[in-house]
Amino acid sequence: MMSRTLIIIVTTLVGAGWAAAEEAVTMETCAVCHDEVAAAFASGAHGRAMQRADPAVLAGSCVACHGPAAEHVDDPNTENIVRRPGQDACLSCHPGLQGLTDTATAAHVRNAVACGDCHGSGHQALATDHLLLEPSHELCAGCHASVAGSFRMPFAHRDGTRPFECSSCHSVHGLGRLGSLTMIGSGGACLDCHADKTGPFVYPHPPQQLDGCVTCHAPHGSPNPRLLTRNRVAALCIECHTNVPRFHDLSSARYQSCQTCHAAVHGSNRDPALFEE
Numbered sequence: 001m002m003s004r005t006l007i008i009i010v011t012t013l014v015g016a017g018w019a020a021a022e023e024a025v026t027m028e029t030c031a032v033c034h035d036e037v038a039a040a041f042a043s044g045a046h047g048r049a050m051q052r053a054d055p056a057v058l059a060g061s062c063v064a065c066h067g068p069a070a071e072h073v074d075d076p077n078t079e080n081i082v083r084r085p086g087q088d089a090c091l092s093c094h095p096g097l098q099g100l101t102d103t104a105t106a107a108h109v110r111n112a113v114a115c116g117d118c119h120g121s122g123h124q125a126l127a128t129d130h131l132l133l134e135p136s137h138e139l140c141a142g143c144h145a146s147v148a149g150s151f152r153m154p155f156a157h158r159d160g161t162r163p164f165e166c167s168s169c170h171s172v173h174g175l176g177r178l179g180s181l182t183m184i185g186s187g188g189a190c191l192d193c194h195a196d197k198t199g200p201f202v203y204p205h206p207p208q209q210l211d212g213c214v215t216c217h218a219p220h221g222s223p224n225p226r227l228l229t230r231n232r233v234a235a236l237c238i239e240c241h242t243n244v245p246r247f248h249d250l251s252s253a254r255y256q257s258c259q260t261c262h263a264a265v266h267g268s269n270r271d272p273a274l275f276e277e
């Protein structure tokens, strides 16, 4: 699907160049003078990905990013060529990632975070997947130091061998089911790995439906067990349940641990008082 769209777009671009210059400017033309740059690009990750999709895409790529360039070929200098192609160039071949400019990811758009802040163009030799300028976690950590730091708190998602990827929960391009970067009402992202906690339940516990898992859990890390937002479970529950039935003796240790009786804090299929799942 993707590559068909790409072919159409590149053919159109190359076609337009042909009409203007009477001669299609392709990579071969550029390579006459920029042989090392062109060879490195073609053998790099982006060049190889383009070649796999369609050799014509690779041939038209220099022009797709650096502009029509016919004038530059006749009279080469740095004034008549796009020296640092921007996000528009990327979107001309990757229209499906237009989502990045949706309001869903407004925070990145507002702050002018663009393709080139995360990805190389293909000129650089990068030791990462997806042309990322740095491995995924470090990339995000570079601009989000405090969030990344939370993953070192006593309780956090860690898989032991490598950092837990930000993109396990956040949809980096603002596309797909998860939609926004913020994930307010976060059941969606958590559902991927914790389906048993998300229901639907016969007897749901409302806060879960209302504001999602982050009502009670700190997704990036917490000083409290189970990533809870409060250091005692009772303190968390009493924030909303100010009027627990009177037989609850809150001064006794037994009643401080609400979940020993109300074990189904996430919702129950059998018991409206959430005693068992």
Ligand code: HEC
Binding pocket: 025, 026, 029, 030, 031, 032, 033, 034, 062, 063, 066, 068, 069, 072, 073, 076, 077, 078, 081, 082, 083
């Ligand atoms: C006839 C030789 C020639 C051809 C063909 C040619 N260039 Fe150039 N290009 C040059 C020269 C000379 C410069 C200026 C270098 C300088 O001043 O540092 C230049 C500069 C550039 C720059 C700016 C480099 C910088 O350091 O900022 C880019 C980008 C570029 N060319 C891309 C292309 C692309 C893409 C093509 C094919 C569409 C192409 N060139 C075709 C000779 C050529």
Ligand code: HEC
Binding pocket: 027, 030, 031, 034, 037, 038, 039, 041, 042, 061, 062, 063, 065, 066, 083, 084, 085, 086, 089, 120, 121, 122, 123, 124
């Ligand atoms: C996906 C977009 C893209 C494609 C395709 C592309 N370039 Fe570039 N090019 C850039 C960007 C962005 C820069 C600025 C610095 C960087 O990212 O390396 C650049 C920089 C350059 C430079 C300046 C010197 C340098 O290496 O930094 C030259 C020359 C150049 N490109 C030529 C080419 C030629 C020839 C092709 C075709 C083989 C090509 N580019 C394909 C995006 C692209």
Ligand code: HEC
Binding pocket: 002, 003, 006, 010, 045, 046, 049, 050, 051, 053, 054, 057, 058, 060, 061, 064, 065, 086, 087, 089, 090, 091, 092, 093, 094, 115, 116, 119, 120, 121, 129, 130, 131, 132
């Ligand atoms: C001339 C068309 C063209 C342009 C312009 C273009 N790309 Fe691509 N790109 C492709 C094709 C074709 C593929 C391989 C098929 C695919 O993954 O969609 C690809 C693949 C990629 C990949 C995946 C590589 C991998 O190894 O997984 C990334 C990331 C990417 N492009 C980023 C960019 C960025 C960032 C820009 C702008 C600087 C850009 N592209 C501009 C055609 C293009």
Ligand code: HEC
Binding pocket: 087, 090, 091, 094, 097, 098, 100, 113, 114, 115, 116, 117, 118, 119, 130, 132, 136, 167, 172, 173
């Ligand atoms: C905030 C950082 C960031 C920005 C901005 C960004 N990307 Fe990505 N991109 C990533 C990461 C991280 C991945 C790796 C996939 C994953 O972990 O989900 C990726 C993967 C990709 C891929 C390969 C996988 C796929 O989804 O097809 C392409 C192509 C791509 N990006 C293109 C782009 C283009 C084009 C832009 C600009 C419109 C862009 N990206 C902007 C971080 C970013």
Ligand code: HEC
Binding pocket: 105, 106, 107, 108, 111, 113, 117, 118, 136, 139, 140, 141, 142, 143, 144, 166, 167, 170, 172, 181, 182
């Ligand atoms: C070039 C810097 C930069 C990079 C790289 C970057 N971000 Fe951001 N991001 C920002 C800025 C600036 C904001 C807006 C201010 C803020 O919330 O910190 C932001 C906001 C966000 C938000 C909040 C969205 C909202 O609507 O409130 C999320 C989530 C986010 N980024 C996730 C990521 C992830 C995941 C990555 C790595 C794939 C990443 N960012 C990489 C700069 C960056």
Ligand code: HEC
Binding pocket: 137, 140, 141, 144, 147, 148, 151, 157, 164, 165, 166, 167, 168, 169, 170, 181, 182, 183, 184, 185, 186, 189, 214, 219, 220
């Ligand atoms: C386990 C899932 C998960 C992972 C992994 C994750 N996040 Fe988040 N993130 C969330 C949720 C859920 C929210 C919304 C929090 C809220 O609404 O209170 C959020 C909010 C954010 C925000 C905006 C609010 C804030 O706390 O500043 C940023 C920025 C952010 N995340 C960046 C990142 C970065 C960077 C990484 C990787 C280092 C990452 N996230 C990893 C789930 C996750």
Ligand code: HEC
Binding pocket: 155, 156, 157, 158, 159, 168, 169, 186, 189, 190, 191, 192, 193, 194, 213, 214, 217, 219, 225, 226, 227
């Ligand atoms: C990519 C899979 C994945 C996603 C997405 C995910 N988790 Fe987890 N979660 C795990 C794994 C694996 C563990 C157990 C190992 C660990 O702690 O790293 C875990 C553990 C937990 C724990 C228990 C920690 C403990 O001390 O027992 C809580 C609470 C939790 N996750 C909440 C969430 C919430 C809330 C979200 C959504 C914001 C979420 N998770 C998203 C995989 C995931």
Ligand code: HEC
Binding pocket: 187, 190, 191, 194, 197, 198, 205, 207, 208, 212, 213, 214, 215, 216, 217, 226, 228, 233, 259, 265, 266
């Ligand atoms: C009303 C508060 C509340 C909400 C909302 C909530 N949790 Fe919990 N969660 C708890 C409490 C309290 C515990 C600790 C129970 C215990 O210690 O036995 C817990 C424990 C967990 C655990 C670890 C224990 C286990 O059984 O594996 C996971 C994983 C978890 N929650 C995921 C989620 C996810 C995913 C969501 C959103 C769908 C969510 N929680 C929403 C209060 C909540």
Ligand code: HEC
Binding pocket: 205, 206, 207, 215, 216, 233, 236, 237, 238, 239, 240, 241, 258, 259, 262, 265, 272, 273, 274
């Ligand atoms: C964000 C607010 C909030 C938090 C935190 C919260 N609850 Fe609830 N809970 C509710 C709401 C709203 C209901 C629906 C009934 C009501 O209005 O009292 C409910 C219902 C219940 C019920 C079913 C009984 C009934 O009245 O229908 C039990 C039992 C319960 N919660 C226990 C707990 C426990 C134990 C905790 C701590 C792990 C907790 N709740 C945390 C808001 C909350």
Ligand code: HEC
Binding pocket: 234, 237, 238, 241, 244, 245, 248, 250, 254, 255, 256, 257, 258, 259, 260, 261, 262, 272, 273
């Ligand atoms: C020793 C067991 C036990 C502990 C510990 C306990 N409860 Fe209960 N709770 C009960 C019983 C029994 C009921 C009555 C259930 C019924 O009416 O069916 C009840 C009822 C409730 C109800 C009202 C349910 C309804 O149906 O009206 C709420 C809300 C509640 N408890 C919250 C809490 C909170 C918050 C804590 C921790 C501070 C807690 N409970 C600790 C046993 C316990």
